[in-house]
Amino acid sequence: MAAVTIKDVAAEAGVSIATVSNAFSGRKFVSPEVVRRVEEAARTLGYQKNIAASQLRTGRVKVVGVLVPSLADTFFAALVSDLEKLAEADGYQVLVATSGDDAAREAAQLGALLGWKPSGLIAVPCTNAIPDTLRREMVALPVVLVDRIGEEDLPVDTVVVDNHAAGREAAQHVLEKGHREILIAASVAGLRPIAERIRGITDACLAAGVAPRIVELGTDVEEGAARLGAFLAREGHPTAVIATTNVTTLATLTAFAQAGIDMPADVSLVGFDDYAWMTARRVPLSAVRQPISDIAQSAWSCLMTRIGGSADAAVRIVLDAPLQRRNSVGVSRRVLDTA
Amino acid sequence: MAAVTIKDVAAEAGVSIATVSNAFSGRKFVSPEVVRRVEEAARTLGYQKNIAASQLRTGRVKVVGVLVPSLADTFFAALVSDLEKLAEADGYQVLVATSGDDAAREAAQLGALLGWKPSGLIAVPCTNAIPDTLRREMVALPVVLVDRIGEEDLPVDTVVVDNHAAGREAAQHVLEKGHREILIAASVAGLRPIAERIRGITDACLAAGVAPRIVELGTDVEEGAARLGAFLAREGHPTAVIATTNVTTLATLTAFAQAGIDMPADVSLVGFDDYAWMTARRVPLSAVRQPISDIAQSAWSCLMTRIGGSADAAVRIVLDAPLQRRNSVGVSRRVLDTA
DNA sequence: GCGGCAAAGATAAACGTTTTACTTAAGGGT
């Protein structure tokens, strides 16, 4: 049961291996009759091109690496899902790796990815700092960085969301409803996108003469809920919470449920990201909607133009994350009472 | 900027390429001094082993293909996430492909996966029928089939959930609470796991002299919600709904929210799968919990023993999916009224 | 002092494909 190679096909079809290769690739003209014989032979033998051999010879292969912090996070899973579809449409395979938000693992995974000599790489770095492995590779390999971009002026294409505007819009919405005691449920405040969301919220609040508080909940739902519960018990309730990721949204909701807090009657909430479960509730969540499929689309087309050989200056795509106004933000009691 | 190969490293370190290879693999003794020089050289040159070349020579490569219907479905995303972690721990890379529940795409993706000559394959078939491409490969390649298994007695290892028991348990819970008008929110009734869940529910109901109704909602949340809404408007409300997938759970909840149905006061619900968002609610969902990480773990260890060369008879692993009793199933009004 | 042996490396072949350069045969213009 040795694997069937191009040689076997050639023998079966009674031609040379070069002709078989040409018949498949179409790089050189092969008479229709011979093509038919080759295809026939390949079919009967169950021939599968050995991609490793092909890639070794040509040096290129239609595979792109995708590196994300975690597939357990819906945001990244959805992103990878979209990228995978786009890749398939263009005949590319996707090699997935996850860093688990750990810089060492990220570097290791990157190395493994690079060993495949992919045509390109789409990565969501797990920290603000671009790992050295990647930085070295960026000059030769088409790379697109997404979401977690620590620095400006990177030499590669980047796709990000306008986090500052998103934060600002969320805050303004809450302020308009009369809230003055605002809590920011951040995941990890040190991460650039989170920091910008926080800054957006803070800027809007400050402009209204309000100083928001911040609590860091991490990247795990259970733990985040526990931390928020502890915070609430210790510091008292705000009238509105703005979550900065889908995980913190979930953690906040969990904490609310555990503490018997009614939303929006007791506390209002603006969530982050927009998934089906957020609307499948008695009180659908107002949330900042990250345009996941646009992000994927932008990243993919950037990558494709780079792979196509473009040497243009690095582009920085900034997408809007509009607020979806639903029912989880109520008019603050302060306003109601004065009315 | 030609890629740096083993040859360059050999030159830099002043040894032959065979020695470099041996220094890395440790297959033959190489003096510590030389190993040091080789590693040094590799580091300064930024050497990355070319996996294609390696695989071409050895015929094996540490990569396994994973084929699932969709990464947008949390269940599969979580499964892939777990598999990816297990793979990483064993030094394997994962090649992901999605079939989008389309048989033709599945066959195509399978072909693409196989071209990499992976060491193994973990697949969730998108239909009850195993595609021919796969069936042919199963004799030579270690394959583990998960979740969607149409036939018994396959010649490969399979990992499934005891869907019949899961359905039965869900139904019994609802029956115990006094419900008699039960609606099954199925995704696609033709799929084997779904069919078994339905059968489990039906068997339990029939034993209690109750005939459940069934509605098919498909695999998309929006559309499922619309279909359920229409069904409810047309046929009237049951007192309890049992959903058979996480997507139908979401669709049901969406329909409830849209129709202003209160859960559990108006209608009770047993969900399927168990995610954070199900408990992050005022009324946490009772749900059948599929043991995703156990599934992944079982599938992975099956695959590893096969890759290790085991030729034992195919094993069929059946895992329990226990019911998590929470608050979304209320005592039926019928019972309350008589009390 | 010499055969023999072990230790540490080197040489070269092989993996399956792509592709360049070559062969062969047939046709075409003058």
Added chain:
DNA sequence: ACCCTTAAGTAAAACGTTTATCTTTGCCGC
């Protein structure tokens, strides 16, 4: 009748590893 071109296909080299086989060197016993 001759040369030149074109068409269709073939032979062989190359890609970067791994590994079986060969070489060199030093060392041992006698």
